[in-house]
Amino acid sequence: MVIKMAKKKKDAPITGITVSKEEDFSAWYTEIINKAELADIRYNIKGFVCYRPWATITIKKMYQKYEELLEKNEHLPLVMPSLIPESNFLLESDHVEGFAPEVFWVTEGGTSGPLSEKLALRPTSETALYKMYHYWIRSYNDLPFKRYQSCQVWRYEGKMTRPFFRAREFHWIEAHDVFATLEEAKQQVVQDMEMTYQMLQDEFCIPIIFFQRPEWDKFPGAIHTYAADALMGSGKVLQLPSTHLLGQNFSKPFDVKFVDTDGKEKYGHITCYGPAISRIYGAMIAYLGDDKGLILPFDLAPIKIVIVPILVKGKEDIVKKKCKEVHDKIKDLYKVKLDDLEGSPGSKFYTWEMKGVPIRIEIGPKDIEKGQVVVVKRNDGQKSFVKEGELLEFIEQIANNYTKEIKEEKLLDFEEQIDLCYEKDSAKEAIENGKIVCCGFCSIDKDGEPCAERVEKEVGGLVRGKRVDEEKHEFSSCIICGKPAKCTAYIARSY
Amino acid sequence: MVIKMAKKKKDAPITGITVSKEEDFSAWYTEIINKAELADIRYNIKGFVCYRPWATITIKKMYQKYEELLEKNEHLPLVMPSLIPESNFLLESDHVEGFAPEVFWVTEGGTSGPLSEKLALRPTSETALYKMYHYWIRSYNDLPFKRYQSCQVWRYEGKMTRPFFRAREFHWIEAHDVFATLEEAKQQVVQDMEMTYQMLQDEFCIPIIFFQRPEWDKFPGAIHTYAADALMGSGKVLQLPSTHLLGQNFSKPFDVKFVDTDGKEKYGHITCYGPAISRIYGAMIAYLGDDKGLILPFDLAPIKIVIVPILVKGKEDIVKKKCKEVHDKIKDLYKVKLDDLEGSPGSKFYTWEMKGVPIRIEIGPKDIEKGQVVVVKRNDGQKSFVKEGELLEFIEQIANNYTKEIKEEKLLDFEEQIDLCYEKDSAKEAIENGKIVCCGFCSIDKDGEPCAERVEKEVGGLVRGKRVDEEKHEFSSCIICGKPAKCTAYIARSY
Numbered sequence: 003m004v005i006k007m008a009k010k011k012k013d014a015p016i017t018g019i020t021v022s023k024e025e026d027f028s029a030w031y032t033e034i035i036n037k038a039e040l041a042d043i044r045y046n047i048k049g050f051v052c053y054r055p056w057a058t059i060t061i062k063k064m065y066q067k068y069e070e071l072l073e074k075n076e077h078l079p080l081v082m083p084s085l086i087p088e089s090n091f092l093l094e095s096d097h098v099e100g101f102a103p104e105v106f107w108v109t110e111g112g113t114s115g116p117l118s119e120k121l122a123l124r125p126t127s128e129t130a131l132y133k134m135y136h137y138w139i140r141s142y143n144d145l146p147f148k149r150y151q152s153c154q155v156w157r158y159e160g161k162m163t164r165p166f167f168r169a170r171e172f173h174w175i176e177a178h179d180v181f182a183t184l185e186e187a188k189q190q191v192v193q194d195m196e197m198t199y200q201m202l203q204d205e206f207c208i209p210i211i212f213f214q215r216p217e218w219d220k221f222p223g224a225i226h227t228y229a230a231d232a233l234m235g236s237g238k239v240l241q242l243p244s245t246h247l248l249g250q251n252f253s254k255p256f257d258v259k260f261v262d263t264d265g266k267e268k269y270g271h272i273t274c275y276g277p278a279i280s281r282i283y284g285a286m287i288a289y290l291g292d293d294k295g296l297i298l299p300f301d302l303a304p305i306k307i308v309i310v311p312i313l314v315k316g317k318e319d320i321v322k323k324k325c326k327e328v329h330d331k332i333k334d335l336y337k338v339k340l341d342d343l344e345g346s347p348g349s350k351f352y353t354w355e356m357k358g359v360p361i362r363i364e365i366g367p368k369d370i371e372k373g374q375v376v377v378v379k380r381n382d383g384q385k386s387f388v389k390e391g392e393l394l395e396f397i398e399q400i401a402n403n404y405t406k407e408i409k410e411e412k413l414l415d416f417e418e419q420i421d422l423c424y425e426k427d428s429a430k431e432a433i434e435n436g437k438i439v440c441c442g443f444c445s446i447d448k449d450g451e452p453c454a455e456r457v458e459k460e461v462g463g464l465v466r467g468k469r470v471d472e473e474k475h476e477f478s479s480c481i482i483c484g485k486p487a488k489c490t491a492y493i494a495r496s497y
Numbered sequence: 498m499v500i501k502m503a504k505k506k507k508d509a510p511i512t513g514i515t516v517s518k519e520e521d522f523s524a525w526y527t528e529i530i531n532k533a534e535l536a537d538i539r540y541n542i543k544g545f546v547c548y549r550p551w552a553t554i555t556i557k558k559m560y561q562k563y564e565e566l567l568e569k570n571e572h573l574p575l576v577m578p579s580l581i582p583e584s585n586f587l588l589e590s591d592h593v594e595g596f597a598p599e600v601f602w603v604t605e606g607g608t609s610g611p612l613s614e615k616l617a618l619r620p621t622s623e624t625a626l627y628k629m630y631h632y633w634i635r636s637y638n639d640l641p642f643k644r645y646q647s648c649q650v651w652r653y654e655g656k657m658t659r660p661f662f663r664a665r666e667f668h669w670i671e672a673h674d675v676f677a678t679l680e681e682a683k684q685q686v687v688q689d690m691e692m693t694y695q696m697l698q699d700e701f702c703i704p705i706i707f708f709q710r711p712e713w714d715k716f717p718g719a720i721h722t723y724a725a726d727a728l729m730g731s732g733k734v735l736q737l738p739s740t741h742l743l744g745q746n747f748s749k750p751f752d753v754k755f756v757d758t759d760g761k762e763k764y765g766h767i768t769c770y771g772p773a774i775s776r777i778y779g780a781m782i783a784y785l786g787d788d789k790g791l792i793l794p795f796d797l798a799p800i801k802i803v804i805v806p807i808l809v810k811g812k813e814d815i816v817k818k819k820c821k822e823v824h825d826k827i828k829d830l831y832k833v834k835l836d837d838l839e840g841s842p843g844s845k846f847y848t849w850e851m852k853g854v855p856i857r858i859e860i861g862p863k864d865i866e867k868g869q870v871v872v873v874k875r876n877d878g879q880k881s882f883v884k885e886g887e888l889l890e891f892i893e894q895i896a897n898n899y900t901k902e903i904k905e906e907k908l909l910d911f912e913e914q915i916d917l918c919y920e921k922d923s924a925k926e927a928i929e930n931g932k933i934v935c936c937g938f939c940s941i942d943k944d945g946e947p948c949a950e951r952v953e954k955e956v957g958g959l960v961r962g963k964r965v966d967e968e969k970h971e972f973s974s975c976i977i978c979g980k981p982a983k984c985t986a987y988i989a990r991s992y
Contacts, residue, residue, distance in 0.1 A: 055573035078550035
């Protein structure tokens, strides 16, 4: 019976999503958001969505993993107010200029009319936190001072929004660290990038490259910005966590000083790091999912195992009893669901594949006769007949290897997606084919900006910056102006 | 050496806080907030405070316990936008009227001027959620529909604010449940109250009584409100979680309907429950703390054990080595800190008592000679000399009983704080003595409001409502108007 079902399914696969991810990524993404019940875009404010339970449970697990890692690396949690007085913003001029177009303003309280000062819904917390760091940091004994908060931020985005990828309210972690020296601050930036690889690649199975962003694309107020790009199925890159070397650009206006070992007062050197968990979640479902629906790393799946009874007339009771028995054997070890509601096995397979449950167990009368159960893995569809006595061991093996398997399959070699280009025309073609362009570029300092503007218009992509890891390729001249290339840069379309 | 120290300390106790909790609760609370580094009130928006790491870690643990319990009771988590369009508010007239004086309004976005519609910073999420429940609930199969979110809310409070107790931004959980029948909704209210007892009394050691609030003091839009009151050291009660029977008051305007088993469309019956975690935290530190500082339930302490080396000249190395050895033995079992920084043992005792670390281990040269360590419990100061080989077992025993001990000591019998009063004058005197008054009252329906206003003016307390649990006392007439008493009511001063 089971085998027959499986065959039938193979002949005429029931796939969850009506458009292919490869053919129309955008439509595919919209369908998976709806059909796996991850978010609802019908909330009546533009750019604001509701996160439904299936997404919320996974996002909570992602937060937990990230927070554990930050705490292991000596960060302590805190909670800041979500409103920031306008006067705080005005203290750092690049920052206020950069964020001004994106801020939601609270101007009224209750029925008593306008507030005495406009309050920003934080778009990021530098200007709230560093006001307090001024009080909390006194001497070298307080350094390094490493804090993080898990919270949401608001940005009045002009660009098109899309659930999780880009929204006017999103959920992130921000870590803000203060050091006695610039050298230590630079080391923190390296640690931030290491944490990003540990989380995004090892835990969430999303391959990334870190770029030092060009001068014109850095965080408002930073000395340098380092940001990870991930490549989505659409051939566009998505910016994932970024870390910023702020140096003393904020510690001076916000008066974040410490008395050093030599008895002198000095300004701290600051870094900030902002993994946007909700956006990483979006990237993960987009990157790992297939035409049947979600694929999730084992630890992040809200339910790890679903048991589907295969009912045959006259033998319902024996099957139900066995399913319950297996369920009870598993339930203290893994989050398991026995799907004993109405509905055909096929429609249940469809539902739980869509939701990305890693393991499905099917049990029918013939399996019971043979003392076995059927185990199907979501990531590769592999089907096994397992002796009941060996089931727990078999599940444990899957649990231990599942995420690794996804990673090995999915961590495509970025290099393969990169085309080396020596001319503007070939770069344009590569971009149109969904590739990332690697080329010579005059400069990612301020003086390179005119060429970057031409890249956007004439090549159709954005200059993402230069790689932070080892750069193997060298070019003699800028792909745009032909002047000597000061660096090797990467160009891609982007969300 | 250890014994000498302890004696010295007993003769001239170093207490952390300069005012006694009993004599001036308010000043004591302010000091503990500052000295234990729980919150900072210097943030430059009135009524908004920063939660520092020591408080944040405990609050996170409280959230985790509450969320686990809600999920055990079939609630699923979700995340809603924090902004609510003004038009949503206008749908339920009592609700909009009740919350209008308390709403912060977002009116501008970026540099493009006023938004087309004012957006409220949610003061509570009924009017956001039920807009979506309209889409998510279709048939009896979807019921009961139980969801919660952990989030912050904003209220433009007129009353005086105080860190954690009452602020213009606070952190809570809100659970919103929909049922097919009013009877089931009423059962949920009972479950909400049970969860409150499980959390507040059993886990957080705060004794409470549930009252059905009078008509004039219920949640705007509710049929009935049931709220827990806890008694603070000041003799004032603090409202802790409340649960509201909304019935169909919101499902009708928000069109939350389901097709019932009989094929007919019906409106759902809704309940909502709102434990304010940050406020409960405030109540907990206020209720359990003493003049040395914090006392925390074992599970909620950020650090469970601190090890303090007792250094004697010439024997520093052997003591340090032993402390490290003991630390390493404990560290995989409990969150432990070896305080090996500069400073006298006395000042370290002072610091960690202030922070409420449950167990202190002291190790000096004489202890090492005797093969023992000194163990001191924060809650009762009990000091023990423990053979090194028996230390882990000894700690385990403390860990298992610590919270229970606090509870047994601190769960004062509410009844003792309650004075039965038959006349207005004795009620006034009882309130002035920090007691709760139990008396006859004409009515907690609308018609009792004039008497309640006189209670506030002439007795100096508020009518908190009638007990939800069994009422043992009966009165023949209202303490104010002398008319026949329809119920036994409680009067108290309140935050």
